[in-house]
Amino acid sequence: MASLPSVVIGYTIKPESEFKRRTATFPSIEKRNSSSSYLEKGFDALSLDLREVESSTYVPLLQKCVEKNSFQEAQIIHGHIIKSGTQEDLFVMTSLVNVYGKCGVMEAARKVFDTLSKRNVVTWTSLMSGYVHNSQPEAAIHVFLEMLENGSYPTNYTLGIILNTCSLLYDVKLGKVVHGYVIKYGLEGDTSVGNALCNLYSKCGGNLDSAMRAFWRIGERNVISWTTIVSACGDNGNSAAGLDLFSAMLEEGIEPNEFILTSVLSLCCTIQATDLGLQIHSLGIKIGYESNLPVTNSLMYLYLKSGWFSEAKKLFDGLEKVxxxxxxxxxxxxxxxxxxxxxxxxxxxNGSEALNIFLRLQRSGLKPDLFTISSVLTVCSNLLALEQGEQIHAQTIKTGFLSEVVVGTALVNMYNKCGSIKKASKAFVEMPSRTLISWTSMITAFAQHGLSQNALVLFDDMRLAGDRPNKVTFVGVLAACSHAGMVDEALTYFDMMKNDFKINPIMDHYGCIIDMFVRLGRLEEAFDFIKKMEFEPNEFIWSLLVAGCRSHGNLELGFYAAEQLLNLKPKDPEIYAMLLNMYISAERWKDASRLRKAMKDEKLMKLKDWSWISIKDKVYSFKPDDKSCTHHQQVDILLRDLLEKSRNLEKNSETEEMEDKETRVHHSEKFAVVFGLLKIQKPAAIRVVKSMIMCRDCHNFVKFVSVLSEREIMVRDSKRLHRFVDGKCSCGDFGSLL
DNA sequence: ATAGGGTTAG
Structure with missing residues (x-):
């Protein structure tokens, strides 16, 4: 490879006078028309009668094989060609090289090529195209050099392919050398060259402007040019520009095909331009793509992302083939x-349904790819289904997508969310390469597990590796500082983000800082920071302050913050319940009963309390005071026993509440945790997901159970993850609680 | 006869 540029330069550098920006004249290539009745009938090479086929039919027949991607039928036709003595026909043999390449069998393509006694530039170009098509850019370059040595001159098509080879190699430098050659020969306006240049600059230059320039220099832009620039816009984070270009294309009167429709729908998906997507859907129907699979797939992605589940389901059910x-x-x-x-x-x-579909996919005989795996791993993290996640991990070791960054990152997240920081960091270390998102995931994971030092060291590693942190990375970094109470460091990183990296703070960054002050009991500073924010504090911010004020006994500020919460979510039963508990612990009985009456009148007493636990491949869910579960009696006995023991232990420190503990309704997580104790063998951890925030009583109960049972227990509630070990919770008791 | 496409992680 090292010698390549010089060879290319050696080839291109000629006396100045020879260039003069002439339009390239290529050796004229014979054109030939052919038609056949076989093609109209739709054909099947297996039933072809050799005697009926004329040599002029081979080319279109082979063309059909390309469309059908049928190596087998191409081989049969190859047999016919040999028997009929047509193997000296350059058109036919070039087609054959092309078909074999397109069907992904480069050995066959090369073999045919090597047997040819004469070749022209199209034959060479077809072979190169085959190598590019099969992701063997080095081989394509090699063929190009061979071609030059053989005295063939490249055409605009050849140059297009060479440029695509550069894209595959991420070699912009070589691409620019070829671009120079293109300019000298005045070929920038050529469609295939221009398309390839546009592709090169967007795919590996990361440079949308250069891609745009290349695009607008094309003399006759075809639908492929438009597709290239439209997806370039998507790749470079300017989806809106891509959508504008699509309408520009329609105005130029160019008919869209399935490729540009899918590209443009994917843009709609990334910026959630659902209305525009709908219009494109109807356009697609109008021009005959109603039952086109790729277009339908893209529409499904769009509708699912927009939450239009029934539309997506309709499309899915209407598909004959998936x-x-x-x-x-x-x-x-x-x-x-x-x-x-x-x-x-x-x-x-939803999670169970996703895993179900995954099963159906595998039963259908298709093989999952990296996107399948990363999605399924995400489902496992959301379900806290560690066992399932581990199984997918094992499966991935076999299927070989483990080296994909997307999969590695999904594994890090899965292990982290399921509470296994060790396995998360193992997955991270084993990744062959990392992206900004991988680093960010791991930094955030360390921060969430209270391993602040690791998070900050990793942040330095990331910068040493040359990756630029973004706003999400800083959420992780600030969370790490917050967890460790590192006030100075947090403020330094906050300024570094704003000044050095020019990142405007988002709500989450303020959340970390405020959380830090709140944990330290520096409530006034937390409040000052809230007042300094350039946008209105959201629910998350106020609930942090409420939690802190309750823990540190600043009632006045606490009630103020709770009021703000109610302003934001006026009818939220969770907030009412929290406020009620605050009145009770402040012994403001009058306010408490007034509020309780209001709650009854407004029908705000009903909390949406659900918990569930995932064991093996099943998900078990629980309601408050659940008597419906399969092992109700055993759960009930063990729960009573544990409650009894916990009451004895905390008898003295207990503050009396209005409700009698004997008759109170127990929240769902108690049942889920106890069910876990019964069903999950030691020493595996118990992982429960809960639909609303935990209350103090349940929080204390689970802390107690973690001691008594010597188990690690995780409860992910609507606000955060609580990880109980030895009677201590990872939220440090500063998590917002009811 | 040679050129192009859709999903994705915090």
């Missing part, structure tokens, strides 16, 4: 729905 992308769309769609589900029961159903 592809892996279809399954992936459905799985990632269900995974996304988990995040926005109204309660955790719905979320768990």
């Amino acid at each position: 592809s892996l992308v279809t399954w992936n769309a459905m799985i990632s769609g269900y995974a996304q729905m988990m995040d926005v589900a109204e309660n955790s029961l719905v979320a768990s159903r």
Whole structure:
């Protein structure tokens, strides 16, 4: 490879006078028309009668094989060609090289090529194209050099392929050398060269402007040019520009095909331009792509991302054939729905459904790819289904997607969310390469587990590795400082983010700082910081302050913050319950009973309390005071026993509440945790997901159980993850609690 | 006869 540029330069450098920006004249290439009745009937090479085929039919027949991607049929036609003595026909043999390459069998393509007694530039170009098509850019370059040595001159098509080879190699430098050659020969306006240049600059230059320049220099932009620039916009984070270009294309009267429709729909998906997507859907129907699979897949992604689940399901049900992308769309769609589900029961159903679809996909005989795996791992993290996640991990070791960054990052997240920081960091260390997102995931994981020092060291490593942190990375870094109470460091990083990296703080950054002050009991400073924010504090910010004020006994500020919460979410039963508990612990009985009456009148007493626990491949869900579960009696006995023991232990420190503990309704997580104790063998941890925030009583209870049972217990509630070990919770008792 | 496409992680 090292010698390559000089060879290319050696080839291109000629006396100045020879260039003069002439339009290249290429050796004229004979054109030939052919037609055949076989093609109209739709053909099947297996039933071809050799005697009926004329040599002029071979080329279109082989063309059909390319469309059908049928290596087998191409081989049969190859047999016919040999028997009929047509193997000296350059057109036919070039087609054959092309077909074999397109079917992914480069050995066959090369073999045919090597037997040829004469070749022209199209034959060489076809072979190169085959190597590019099969991700063997080095081989393509090699063929190019061979071609030059053989005295053939490249055409615009050859140069296009060479430029695509440069894209595959991420070799912009070599690409620019070729670009120079293109300019000298005045070929920038050529469609295939221009398309390839546009592709080169967007794919590996990361330079949308250069891509745009190349695009607008094309004399006759075809639908491929437009597709290239439209997806370039998407790749470079300017989806809106891509959508504008698409309408510009329509105005130029160029008819869209399935490729540009899918590209443009994917842009709609990234910026959630659902309305525009709808219009494109109807356009697609109008011009005959209603049952086109890739277009339908893209529409499904769009609708699922927009939460239009029934539309997506309609499309899915209407499909006669599905592809892996279809399954992936459905799985990632269900995974996304988990995040926005109204309660955790719905979320768990979505998760189970996603895993179900994963099973159906595998039964259908298709092989999952890296996108499938990363989606399924995300589902496992949301379900806290460590066992399932580990199984997928094991499966991935076999299928070989483990080296993919996307999969590695999904593994880090899965292990982290399931509470296993050791396995998360093992997965991280084993990744062959890392992206900004991988680093960020691991930094955040360390921060969440209270391993602040590790998080900050990793942040330095990341910068040493040359990756630039973004706003999410800083959320992790600030969370690490907050957890460790490192006030000076936190403020330094906060300034570094703003000044050195020019990142404007988002709500989450303020959240970390405020959380830090709150944990330290520096409530006034927390409040000052809230007042300094350039936007209105959200629910998360106020609930941090409420939690801190309760723990540190600043009632006045606490009630103020709770009021702000109620302003933001006026009818939220969770906030009312929290306020009620605050009145009770402040012994403001009058306020408490007034509030309780208001809650009854407004029907705000009903909390959406669900918990669930995932064991093996099943998800078990629980309601408050649940008597419906399968092992109700055993759960009930053990729960009573544990409650009894915990009461004895804390008898003295207990503050009397209005409700009688004997008759009170128990929240769902108690049942889920006890069920876990019964069903999950030691020493495995117990992982429970809960739909609302934990209350103090349950928090204390689980702390106690973690001591008594000597088990690690995790409860992920609607606000944060609580990890109980030896009677201590990772939230440091500063998590917002009811 | 040679050129192009869709999903993705915090």
